[in-house]
Amino acid sequence: MTTTVVAPVAPAETVRGAExxxxxxxxxxxxxxxxxxxxxxxxxxxxxxxxVASGFFxxxxxxxxxxxxxxxxxxxxxxxxxxxxxxxxxxxxxAILGAVICFALLGTRPERMLRSTVDSASSVLAQFGGVMLAxxxxxxxxxxxxxxxWLVSIGITPNIFTNFGGNGPLLYQIPGLVIPxxxxxxxxxxxxxxxxxxxxxxTWAEANATLGGTRLTYWCRIGxxxxxxxxxxxxxxxFANAFSSYATAAALISQGGIIPLAIxxxxxxxxxxxxSNVAGVLALGMVVVMIILMTAYSALQRRASRWRR
Amino acid sequence: xxxxEVEAREAQAPHVVPRLVATRAGRPQKTPRYxxxxxxxxxxxxxxxxxxxxxxxxxxxxxxxxxxxxxxAYGFEHYAAIFTAGEAGTYxxxxxxxxxxxxxxxxxxxxxxxxxxxxxILVELKYPKLRGVLEFVCIIPxxxxxxxxxxxxxxxxxxxxxxxxxxxxxxxxxxxIIVLPYAFRPIAANLAAVEVVTLSEAARSLGANWGxxxxxxxxxxxxxxxxxxxxxxxxxxxxxxTIASFLSQNTFQTALxxxxxxxxxxxxIFAVFALVFAFILLLIIGRLxxxxxxxxxx
Numbered sequence: 026m027t028t029t030v031v032a033p034v035a036p037a038e039t040v041r042g043a044e045x046x047x048x049x050x051x052x053x054x055x056x057x058x059x060x061x062x063x064x065x066x067x068x069x070x071x072x073x074x075x076x077v078a079s080g081f082f083x084x085x086x087x088x089x090x091x092x093x094x095x096x097x098x099x100x101x102x103x104x105x106x107x108x109x110x111x112x113x114x115x116x117x118x119x120a121i122l123g124a125v126i127c128f129a130l131l132g133t134r135p136e137r138m139l140r141s142t143v144d145s146a147s148s149v150l151a152q153f154g155g156v157m158l159a160x161x162x163x164x165x166x167x168x169x170x171x172x173x174x175w176l177v178s179i180g181i182t183p184n185i186f187t188n189f190g191g192n193g194p195l196l197y198q199i200p201g202l203v204i205p206x207x208x209x210x211x212x213x214x215x216x217x218x219x220x221x222x223x224x225x226x227x228t229w230a231e232a233n234a235t236l237g238g239t240r241l242t243y244w245c246r247i248g249x250x251x252x253x254x255x256x257x258x259x260x261x262x263x264f265a266n267a268f269s270s271y272a273t274a275a276a277l278i279s280q281g282g283i284i285p286l287a288i289x290x291x292x293x294x295x296x297x298x299x300x301s302n303v304a305g306v307l308a309l310g311m312v313v314v315m316i317i318l319m320t321a322y323s324a325l326q327r328r329a330s331r332w333r334r
Numbered sequence: 335x336x337x338x339e340v341e342a343r344e345a346q347a348p349h350v351v352p353r354l355v356a357t358r359a360g361r362p363q364k365t366p367r368y369x370x371x372x373x374x375x376x377x378x379x380x381x382x383x384x385x386x387x388x389x390x391x392x393x394x395x396x397x398x399x400x401x402x403x404x405x406x407a408y409g410f411e412h413y414a415a416i417f418t419a420g421e422a423g424t425y426x427x428x429x430x431x432x433x434x435x436x437x438x439x440x441x442x443x444x445x446x447x448x449x450x451x452x453x454x455i456l457v458e459l460k461y462p463k464l465r466g467v468l469e470f471v472c473i474i475p476x477x478x479x480x481x482x483x484x485x486x487x488x489x490x491x492x493x494x495x496x497x498x499x500x501x502x503x504x505x506x507x508x509x510x511i512i513v514l515p516y517a518f519r520p521i522a523a524n525l526a527a528v529e530v531v532t533l534s535e536a537a538r539s540l541g542a543n544w545g546x547x548x549x550x551x552x553x554x555x556x557x558x559x560x561x562x563x564x565x566x567x568x569x570x571x572x573x574x575x576t577i578a579s580f581l582s583q584n585t586f587q588t589a590l591x592x593x594x595x596x597x598x599x600x601x602x603i604f605a606v607f608a609l610v611f612a613f614i615l616l617l618i619i620g621r622l623x624x625x626x627x628x629x630x631x632x
Contacts, residue, residue, distance in 0.1 A: 054456065058464075060449055061453040064510070068490065069471075072487045072490050073482075122384070130381075148616050149612045155575045157573070157587075157608060160602050165391045165395075171390075211388075216520070216562070216566065220520060230370045248370060268479070269478075269479030269480065275575075292484075304485060311482060312478060322473070323466070
């Protein structure tokens with residue numbers, strides 16, 4: 026891009042806008058969009074279409090809707106609802122707790138040790154999740170975990186971690202996923218919401234004070250309304266993150282229970298002919314949920330961008 | 335600054351600072367603190383509690399790795415095993431996985447810096463109308479969970495393997511897509527906070543060419559966003575498990591799962607090391623960025 030839009034230093038060229046740009050340079054600028062566009066088409070567009078389309082074909086390659094019968098299966102439906110409530114719960118809790126941490130970090134200087142520590146730790150936890158997070162919680166609240174053993178040692182032998190709802194250790198059940206999921210949802214909220222929080226201009230706080238407002242009025246009338254679109258945007262990102270998260274659940278739970286695990290079961294059960302394409306149908310169901318969420322997200326972004334310029 | 339110092343300063347403040355806030359009659363008059371930031375005490379309570387909660391699982395891993403069987407005794411025998419078994423090649427798969435993951439990391443960060451970043455700046459400067467389209471494209475990968483994309487990646491990677499061979503680093507093309515939403519957001523937030531168009535117009539009117547505008551005006555202003563994007567890219571790549579496991583590549587995460595079945599202690603040791611390593615790495619990158627800022631300010 027640097028090379029394609031380089032222009033000679035001339036006063037006439039400094040006015041930005043299509044009217045004064047020569048056609049040759051406009052073409053050159055459009056060319057700048059091609060590498061990224063081609064990459065996205067090849068590695069996002071093509072695989073996405075192939076994955077979802079596979080749900081509409083049977084084992085022999087003929088077009089069919091038969092795979093949708095999967096949604097009549099109560100076990101599959103149960104998986105879907107489990108995925109939805111886990112994502113909703115961890116997204117809401119993660120967003121609120123993450124926003125509180127962002128608030129605590131307001132006014133700290135980004136170059137100080139505190140902020141670099143929080144930034145780095147959040148980054149590691151938010152996307153380092155997966156398998157190692159499962160290990161961490163096996164060591165904490167698993168059967169041999171530190172907290173579990175401590176509860177046993179103080180006399181609470183059948184505790185929430187060793188036996189939850191009469192179904193054995195909490196960590197290996199679907200509700201138990203909430204704890205490790207929060208461990209990556211909260212840091213992700215800090216990462217995605219902090220830039221918006223820092224975007225609050227000090228002049229707004231000063232204007233509020235000049236007009237006789239308190240800190241409470243500042244947050245109720247200025248801060249929260251301004252941050253609301255960004256907050257709900259981040260909330261949706263957290264929901265999407267939990268909804269599509271696979272590795273942590275896969276390392277802890279060997280059967281199904283949430284939709285990504287059901288897809289794994291479908292992809293790896295090649296013994297039954299024609300069943301493998303059910304994964305495509307389940308995937309389509311997930312994508313439909315995501316599209317609904319993202320429609321809301323883009324509406325929120327439009328509101329958030331009102332304060333851009 | 336400690337909390338008592340702050341309180342002492344605030345107690346004096348009413349005599350020094352002209353009162354800005356009209357206080358209601360009858361209320362004990364508090365220091366007008368009009369800034370959005372919390373008080374030092376509030377900040378440290380929040381950060382202290384969350385810090386303790388978040389450190390517990392990490393400490394639990396360290397405790398777990400020091401256990402000697404079921405005896406309740408502690409020791410470094412599992413750590414020692416890495417070196418003695420290392421000679422026998424027991425953990426070769428793990429070391430190879432780590433090397434592969436580092437290679438994927440480098441290529442993925444390059445994809446973000448060479449493909450995504452210039453496109454975002456170009457759109458911001460020349461095609462503001464495409465901003466929504468670009469955001470939509472960059473958000474798509476989280477609407478399509480990686481376990482779903484994997485199904486589509488399998489045929490695509492048959493072609494990739496013919497072109498580049500089935501090397502581990504080729505996974506970066508797939509991981510780069512997974513990274514897009516997370517790399518996009520910090521850069522976009524930074525672009526929105528900085529008046530890039532005004533800045534570049536100012537620089538151009540002062541006689542800078544586009545190369546100068548980019549290197550000396552736009553990129554320095556975008557440094558926090560770019561750094562965050564790189565941070566999160568590295569973390570995503572090192573933590574990526576789904577695609578690697580379904581495309582049968584040996585990366586750090588898939589190797590950890592393999593090792594965990596035979597030796598959970600060593601898997602936990604490497605997991606702790608990886609978490610601490612990534613943390614330190616990101617800390618160093620962050621400090622380098624802020625050193626640059628300070629130098630420029632001086």
